[in-house]
Amino acid sequence: MRAFNFAAGPAMLPVEVLEQAREEFTDWHRLGASVMEISHRGKPFLAMAREAESDLRELLAVPANYRVLFMQGGGAAQFSVVPLNLAAADATVDQVVTGHWSQRALAEARRLIAHVNVAADEGASKYTTVPRPADLKLSARAAYVHYCPNETIGGVEFPYVPDTSGVPLVADMSSTILSRPIDVSRFGLIYAGAQKNIGPSGLVVVIVRQDLLGRARKDIPAVWDYQAVAAEGSMFNTPPTFSWYLAGLVFKWLKARGGLAAMGERNRVKAERLYGAIDGSGFYRNPVARECRSWMNVPFTLAAPALEGAFATEAGAAGLINLEGHRSVGGMRASIYNAMPLEGVEALIAFMKDFERRKG
Ligand SMILES: *Cc1c(COP(=O)(O)O)cnc(C)c1O
Numbered sequence: 446m447r448a449f450n451f452a453a454g455p456a457m458l459p460v461e462v463l464e465q466a467r468e469e470f471t472d473w474h475r476l477g478a479s480v481m482e483i484s485h486r487g488k489p490f491l492a493m494a495r496e497a498e499s500d501l502r503e504l505l506a507v508p509a510n511y512r513v514l515f516m517q518g519g520g521a522a523q524f525s526v527v528p529l530n531l532a533a534a535d536a537t538v539d540q541v542v543t544g545h546w547s548q549r550a551l552a553e554a555r556r557l558i559a560h561v562n563v564a565a566d567e568g569a570s571k572y573t574t575v576p577r578p579a580d581l582k583l584s585a586r587a588a589y590v591h592y593c594p595n596e597t598i599g600g601v602e603f604p605y606v607p608d609t610s611g612v613p614l615v616a617d618m619s620s621t622i623l624s625r626p627i628d629v630s631r632f633g634l635i636y637a638g639a640q641k642n643i644g645p646s647g648l649v650v651v652i653v654r655q656d657l658l659g660r661a662r663k664d665i666p667a668v669w670d671y672q673a674v675a676a677e678g679s680m681f682n683t684p685p686t687f688s689w690y691l692a693g694l695v696f697k698w699l700k701a702r703g704g705l706a707a708m709g710e711r712n713r714v715k716a717e718r719l720y721g722a723i724d725g726s727g728f729y730r731n732p733v734a735r736e737c738r739s740w741m742n743v744p745f746t747l748a749a750p751a752l753e754g755a756f757a758t759e760a761g762a763a764g765l766i767n768l769e770g771h772r773s774v775g776g777m778r779a780s781i782y783n784a785m786p787l788e789g790v791e792a793l794i795a796f797m798k799d800f801e802r803r804k805g
Pocket residue numbers: 454518519520521522546593595596597617618619620638639641
């Protein structure tokens with residue numbers, strides 16, 4: 446039996462994708478070997494890899510002047526790889542701080558760059574808000590502006606793309622990529638760890654505007670140099686082949702379901718129902734300002750925090766798993782990425798109502 450899995454990441458994958466992977470697990474494309482057991486430089490793997498890239502480009506409508514890189518090290522590696530590639534040690538960069546992940550990116554930027562300007566820090570609201578566009582204090586000559594469009598732990602999502610007046614905008618989209626259409630041309634660079642909305646961990650997708658390649662510091666490790674990786678078609682060294690393959694299946698799954706416009710509509714409805722149930726209850730509470738509530742990660746607390754353990758245990762027994770909030774903040778959190786069907790959200794809402802009726 447498959448549970449409805451609300452984990453924040455690694456997260457639920459579409460069951461159709463897992464079933465196809467199982468089907469061809471030991472013998473892929475009649476090669477007599479698994480996709481994990483063949484050369485990444487052989488024709489079959491290369492064809493699959495190129496198709497995955499072109500499907501991703503189609504889904505996100507990636508303009509021709511952007512390169513798509515399949516790299517390793519997860520989202521966190523990019524906290525250092527971005528500065529090493531895009532900014533000299535004595536440069537200035539702007540960092541927007543809206544919660545846990547943008548704080549982690551800020552800490553790494555401070556280790557690597559002399560002038561790190563905090564363009565906004567939402568600490569005053571306990572990271573339940575995003576800055577208004579007019580409140581972003583951007584530097585005149587920053588190498589780039591970094592922000593996190595969706596804070597996975599706080600459940601805070603930007604309802605707008607910041608206007609940086611031509612300065613490259615760098616976005617950590619780990620937990621929001623592919624959840625709805627975006628205009629890639631607004632960004633200099635997008636990165637996303639795979640294990641939320643793309644596929645298994647071990648893979649990070651980087652979408653970078655071509656003119657930003659070739660700016661890396663001389664002492665950067667070669668495997669982290671975007672230009673070197675791009676020149677080799679993400680085969681500078683052995684890529685995470687299984688993750689790449691599975692991501693490719695997820696891209697096909699998304700295309701078969703109408704692409705990101707259709708997915709965005711489904712995600713909007715899922716989020717609306719869950720927030721509606723929370724706001725309508727008086728027993729559950731979501732602390733995030735309404736206009737910047739995440740479509741993907743929905744944290745909530747119970748009126749009686751002592752009941753949180755029972756909530757998680759009983760939900761688990763009912764087939765609704767991994768609802769515990771992040772260890773740093775507690776409470777509950779329902780991550781409702783693309784693979785979570787509306788029925789899963791409705792089952793959670795029904796459970797929440799029943800729990801409240803019995804214990805509230
Ligand atoms: C999960 C996550 C990360 C970290 O990803 P790793 O693959 O564990 O390095 C970074 N940023 C955001 C927004 C995330 O959700």
